[in-house]
Amino acid sequence: MTYLVTGATGNLARQLIERLLSDGHRVVGLDLRAPADHAGVEFIQVDITDTDAMETAVQRARPDVVLHMASLLSSSSEADPSRAWSVNADASVALLESCRRVGVSRFFYPSTGATYGGPLPDTLPEDFPQWPQNVYGVTKVAVERAGAYYAARHGLDFRSLRLPMVISRYAPAAAVSAYASHAFAAASRGEHFVFPVDPSVGISTIYVRDVVDGVFTLLAADPDRLTRRVYNVHGFAATAEAMATEIARQHPGFSYEFAPDPAVMTVLGPLPSVHVDDSARRDWGWNPRYDLARTTSDMLTQE
Numbered sequence: 001m002t003y004l005v006t007g008a009t010g011n012l013a014r015q016l017i018e019r020l021l022s023d024g025h026r027v028v029g030l031d032l033r034a035p036a037d038h039a040g041v042e043f044i045q046v047d048i049t050d051t052d053a054m055e056t057a058v059q060r061a062r063p064d065v066v067l068h069m070a071s072l073l074s075s076s077s078e079a080d081p082s083r084a085w086s087v088n089a090d091a092s093v094a095l096l097e098s099c100r101r102v103g104v105s106r107f108f109y110p111s112t113g114a115t116y117g118g119p120l121p122d123t124l125p126e127d128f129p130q131w132p133q134n135v136y137g138v139t140k141v142a143v144e145r146a147g148a149y150y151a152a153r154h155g156l157d158f159r160s161l162r163l164p165m166v167i168s169r170y171a172p173a174a175a176v177s178a179y180a181s182h183a184f185a186a187a188s189r190g191e192h193f194v195f196p197v198d199p200s201v202g203i204s205t206i207y208v209r210d211v212v213d214g215v216f217t218l219l220a221a222d223p224d225r226l227t228r229r230v231y232n233v234h235g236f237a238a239t240a241e242a243m244a245t246e247i248a249r250q251h252p253g254f255s256y257e258f259a260p261d262p263a264v265m266t267v268l269g270p271l272p273s274v275h276v277d278d279s280a281r282r283d284w285g286w287n288p289r290y291d292l293a294r295t296t297s298d299m300l301t302q303e
């Protein structure tokens, strides 16, 4: 099959692409930034806000499936809200429209827990009202709704996961939650690490290998079994203190401190530690494999 992947140079996309290439698929990747190595990928350097260039890329690729991973993240969106709207929302709708025109059969979109807004309960029900507190969340909930519209109105098979904080070796600095991923890298390099949060901050978390499995399991699911377009997924709950303690247990000598940054705490402090994901478990067998201990051991051996 042919997959078109936007944001192909990014953290999650490159790990999805690794899986696609090893499974023998054709991959067309789009991004603003060229990857260091794009062996096996037909890479097109493009700004997705250039709708003509995007349309040409979609026409040229004729994909069966689109993974739409390109986005500004939370900090960069807050720094430039109109650019965030144009990249995250307008370009996504333009892409949905191109996909409808060429008859793409399935469209994957990574949404986020940031589509919910405070005050939030510590265990977040799936259908809790979505009133995002930052522009990133506003753009992401807009695309959830646009995707559901394209599914209902045009039969485009839009499927989405609302991801919590993802632990990944390539976590981008622009994500306010990237500190958790960076803690593992610092431990591996023998560097002192400063957690920018209170030790008690515990956010719903997921390991990137479970994200990759989740995306492809959702995409492969029988459409008749799906009861919604957007599913919550949750890997494990762990406070910053539990994370630091586990890293130190597996990597003795890990040196760290907590120096809460008020700007980071404003965003992350109120977030739930559990996202209820019963629908994903029931409808398509979501069953994450990585808890904190397994995530830690995998992250420490990758560096």
Ligand SMILES: NC(=O)c1ccc[n+]([C@@H]2O[C@H](COP(=O)([O-])OP(=O)(O)OC[C@H]3O[C@@H](n4cnc5c(N)ncnc54)[C@H](O)[C@@H]3O)[C@@H](O)[C@H]2O)c1
Pocket (backbone or CB within 6 Å): 006, 007, 008, 009, 010, 011, 012, 013, 030, 031, 032, 033, 046, 047, 048, 049, 068, 069, 070, 071, 072, 073, 087, 110, 111, 112, 113, 162, 163, 164, 165, 166, 167, 171, 172, 174, 175, 177
């Ligand atoms: N990492 C997480 O914790 C997390 C959590 C929830 C949702 N998500 C979502 O997953 C997706 C991927 O996140 P990531 O962690 O890989 O981020 P990332 O920043 O590593 O990847 C995004 C990619 O999009 C590209 N991009 C940005 N603007 C572009 C434009 N105008 N044209 C073309 N390319 C552009 C960037 O160059 C980058 O390579 C995003 O949609 C994000 O909102 C991530």
